[in-house]
Amino acid sequence: xxxxxxxxxxxxxxxxxxxxxxxxxxxxxxxxxxxxxxxxxxxxxxxxxxxxxxxxxxxxxxxxxxxxxxxxxxxxxxxxxxxxxxxxxxxxxxxxxxxxxxxxxxxxxxxxxxxxxxxxxxxxxxxxxxxxxxxxxxxxxxxxxxxxxxxxxxxxxxxxxxxxxxxxxxxxxxxxxxxxxxxxxxxxxxxxxx
Amino acid sequence: xxxxxxxxxxxxxxxxxxxxxxxxxxxxxxxxxxxxxxxxxxxxxxxxxxxxxxxxxxxxxxxxxxxxxxxxxxxxxxxxxxxxxxxxxxxxxxxxxxxxxxxxxxxxxxxxxxxxxxxxxxxxxxxxxxxxxxxxxxxxxxxxxxxxxxxxxxxxxxxxxxxxxxxxxxxxxxxxxxxxxxxxxxxxxxxxxx
Numbered sequence: 306x307x308x309x310x311x312x313x314x315x316x317x318x319x320x321x322x323x324x325x326x327x328x329x330x331x332x333x334x335x336x337x338x339x340x341x342x343x344x345x346x347x348x349x350x351x352x353x354x355x356x357x358x359x360x361x362x363x364x365x366x367x368x369x370x371x372x373x374x375x376x377x378x379x380x381x382x383x384x385x386x387x388x389x390x391x392x393x394x395x396x397x398x399x400x401x402x403x404x405x406x407x408x409x410x411x412x413x414x415x416x417x418x419x420x421x422x423x424x425x426x427x428x429x430x431x432x433x434x435x436x437x438x439x440x441x442x443x444x445x446x447x448x449x450x451x452x453x454x455x456x457x458x459x460x461x462x463x464x465x466x467x468x469x470x471x472x473x474x475x476x477x478x479x480x481x482x483x484x485x486x487x488x489x490x491x492x493x494x495x496x497x498x499x
Numbered sequence: 500x501x502x503x504x505x506x507x508x509x510x511x512x513x514x515x516x517x518x519x520x521x522x523x524x525x526x527x528x529x530x531x532x533x534x535x536x537x538x539x540x541x542x543x544x545x546x547x548x549x550x551x552x553x554x555x556x557x558x559x560x561x562x563x564x565x566x567x568x569x570x571x572x573x574x575x576x577x578x579x580x581x582x583x584x585x586x587x588x589x590x591x592x593x594x595x596x597x598x599x600x601x602x603x604x605x606x607x608x609x610x611x612x613x614x615x616x617x618x619x620x621x622x623x624x625x626x627x628x629x630x631x632x633x634x635x636x637x638x639x640x641x642x643x644x645x646x647x648x649x650x651x652x653x654x655x656x657x658x659x660x661x662x663x664x665x666x667x668x669x670x671x672x673x674x675x676x677x678x679x680x681x682x683x684x685x686x687x688x689x690x691x692x693x
Binding site: 330333336338341363367370371374381414 | 522523524527528529530531532534535557558561562564565566568569572573574575576577579608609611612
C-alpha cells in the first residue's frame with residue numbers, strides 16, 4: 306500500500322536494523338483518518354471472503370481491528386495478554402513467547418465470543434517472528450473457528466513470521482512488508498507477493 | 500443514552516453490588532456498530548467545544564476513542580500503563596492507584612503527542628473511583644493542554660469518581676450513570692444531570 310509505505314518512510318523511526326517505531330500513527334498516537342484508509346485497504350483485500358468476526362490481540366491491534374470491523378459490519382474480539390497462571394475453563398488459552406522481552410505469556414479469549422464454524426479475519430499491527438499471530442491461529446483452532454485470513458499492517462519480512470504463517474496455511478496480507486531497514490532507509494517488498 | 504441503558508440491561512452481568520461485566524460489547528468483544536452509536540452520542544455532546552486531540556488510556560478506552568475521533572477528525576493518543584519504575588524524560592508520567600487490584604501503576608504519554616495549548620477530550624469506558632481519569636487530567640496539566648471534557652461510557656455513580664472530577668472542574672458526560680445495581684436489576688440516574 307503506497308500511502309502506507311510513504312507514511313512509514315516519513316514518520317517511522319528506525320533503530321538499528323530490526324526496530325521500527327511508528328508511535329506517531331499506530332502504536333501510541335493513532336492517526337485515525339489514516340488508519341481508516343488502511344482499514345479500507347484490508348476490506349478491499351478480504352471482502353470476497355465471508356467474515357463473521359475480527360479477532361486481534363491487545364493492545365495495538367484494537368484500533369485498527371475496530372476500524373476494519375466497521376466495513377465488514379461484524380464484531381471484534383480482542384484476546385487478552387496475561388502473565389497469571391490461573392486456568393479458566395471459560396477461556397481458550399495458549400502460550401506465546403515474546404522474543405523481544407524473552408518471556409512467555411498467555412493469550413486468552415472467552416469461549417462465549419468465538420464459536421465453532423465462525424469465519425474469522427485476524428488483524429494485527431505488526432508481524433515479526435509471528436508468535437502472537439500463531440497464538441491467535443491456535444485459539445481459533447481450539448474454538449473450531451475458520452481462519453479466513455490474517456491482515457497485517459507492517460510485516461518485518463526479514464524475520465520468519467510470514468513464512469511460519471504460510472506454512473500453517475494462513476492467507477496472509479501485509480500492507481507493508483519490509484525487506485530490510487537501517488537509519489539510511491527502508492526497503493519494501495513488492496506489494497502483491499502472495 | 501437510552502440505547503446504552505437497554506444494552507447494559509440486556510447484556511451486562513452484575514456481580515454483587517459493585518461489579519458490572521460488559522464483555523459482550525465493550526471490554527472483550529467490541530460491538531463496533533453499537534459503539535459507533537455511542538461515539539456519535541459523544542460527538543453530539545461535545546461538538547460545540549473545540550477539540551484537537553482525544554486522549555484515553557489503554558486498553559478498553561482505545562476502541563471507543565478511535566470511533567469518537569472519526570467524528571472530530573482528530574488523532575487519538577492512548578496513555579500506556581506501566582509497572583516499571585524506569586523514568587523517561589520524553590514522557591509525561593503520573594502514578595495511578597488501582598483499588599480493584601490494590602496496586603499503583605504509572606501511566607505515560609509521550610511529550611511528542613501532547614503539547615501546550617492542545618484542547619483535549621478525554622474518553623474512557625468506565626468511571627468508578629476516578630483514579631485513571633484523574634491521572635489523565637494530571638498528564639494534560641503537565642503538558643499545559645486544556646481538558647475540554649471527559650466522556651465516559653458507564654459511570655458507577657455510587658462511587659466517588661464523578662464527584663472528584665467535577666471538583667477538579669472537569670466537564671463530565673457519562674452516557675450511562677448507574678446509581679445502584681444488584682442481580683435483580685440496575686438503577687440508572689437521569690441522563691442530563693450535569
